[in-house]
Amino acid sequence: MSQTEPVAEFNESFSEPGATAPPWTDVTDVLTASEMFWLSTVRRDGRPHVTPLPAIWLDGTLYFCTGSLEQKTANLRSSPGCVLTTGSSDLRSGLDVVVEGTAVRTTDVPRLHELAAIWKSKLDWDYVVTDDGFRDGADRTGLVFGVTPAKILAFGKAPYTQTRYRFPA
Numbered sequence: 001m002s003q004t005e006p007v008a009e010f011n012e013s014f015s016e017p018g019a020t021a022p023p024w025t026d027v028t029d030v031l032t033a034s035e036m037f038w039l040s041t042v043r044r045d046g047r048p049h050v051t052p053l054p055a056i057w058l059d060g061t062l063y064f065c066t067g068s069l070e071q072k073t074a075n076l077r078s079s080p081g082c083v084l085t086t087g088s089s090d091l092r093s094g095l096d097v098v099v100e101g102t103a104v105r106t107t108d109v110p111r112l113h114e115l116a117a118i119w120k121s122k123l124d125w126d127y128v129v130t131d132d133g134f135r136d137g138a139d140r141t142g143l144v145f146g147v148t149p150a151k152i153l154a155f156g157k158a159p160y161t162q163t164r165y166r167f168p169a
Contacts, residue, residue: 051072
């Protein structure tokens with residue numbers, strides 16, 4: 001993804017009077033600092049599937065790792081569109097962020113090494129990089145996916161705001 005700042009579309013109808021869109025740096029700060037995200041995918045039969053997992057924001061892409069035999073992996077193989085959300089469970093403070101996009105397998109070995117180092121420093125998780133993704137201490141295969149946002153929604157809570165960030169093509 002280009003490092004060009006997205007276009008902010010502030011929704012006054014769902015925001016407090018006098019409020020403004022949060023700066024893009026506030027959104028990227030949340031994506032960078034957050035450890036846990038909720039990944040939403042769709043099963044082959046159309047039912048939703050939601051699960052928490054750690055993710056890493058790096059160079060405009062949100063990366064996550066999932067087991068090769070997990071339901072979310074099966075879902076992404078048949079329908080790669082997904083949503084990742086993060087934020088605060090507080091009602092009156094924080095910024096909630098929703099990332100919409102398409103999950104794409106990451107197999108570039110230098111990028112996998114970079115991500116493994118971040119997972120280690122941020123979460124103290126040890127991954128061994130392979131041609132297919134990661135291996136963990138229990139010798140399980142972890143597939144790495146990256147979601148480059150098509151759109152990001154940010155919901156501020158102090159004051160209440162709703163902003164859509166669109167990315168130029």
